Amino acid sequence: MPKRGYHHGNLRQALVDAALELIEEKGPTGFTLSEAAKRAGVTPAAVYRHFDGREDLIAEAARQGYEIFADLMAYAYDDGRPSALAAFEATGRAYLAFARKHPGHYIAMFESGISVNHSPELAALSARARGIPERAAAELSQHIPPEKRPPPSMVSAHVWAFSHGVVELFARNSPGTQSPFPPEALLESGIGIYLRGLGLIPPD
Incomplete structure (x- = not known):
């Protein structure tokens, strides 16, 4: 080496x-x-x-990962999408793409046990990344009366968790967990079912 x-x-x-x-x-x-x-x-x-130690080193790897991740999410959301739904789904696909292309960063960010509050910069980058799907969720729910509108942070948290589950189970070649469907198809159909259940998008 x-x-x-x-x-x-x-x-x-x-x-x-x-x-x-x-x-x-x-x-x-x-x-x-x-x-x-x-x-x-x-x-x-x-x-x-x-x-200062290994945790500090891993935290820097996570910070750099969040910087890449936030930029990727922002690009997915803003890249001339024809609708709020398309933009929202694009952020989910960006999550999958990031996990595949940057596995070391992904693990440092989500599987190392390092808190996003390890440093102010790490916390700010994490908040920026989380804020993008929250903006998309807020746009999707504009047609719903405010008193019936789900909190955008809740919607984005659910979709984030769903995306993470698809990555962990089907997009990282975990032994014994091969899906008969591509991860992108699982994610897109799952997001659609969830959003229709909340009334955020009309039924087919």
């Missing part, structure tokens, strides 16, 4: 990249700071110039 720390002058990012690889291979609790340092090509002592 070539050294990647001082060699290119960005030891902090080299350590994050090493941690992301190890998270994918061993899980967020399956590696040590010494392993991350070795993979980055530096001594364990060098890690502490940038991070």
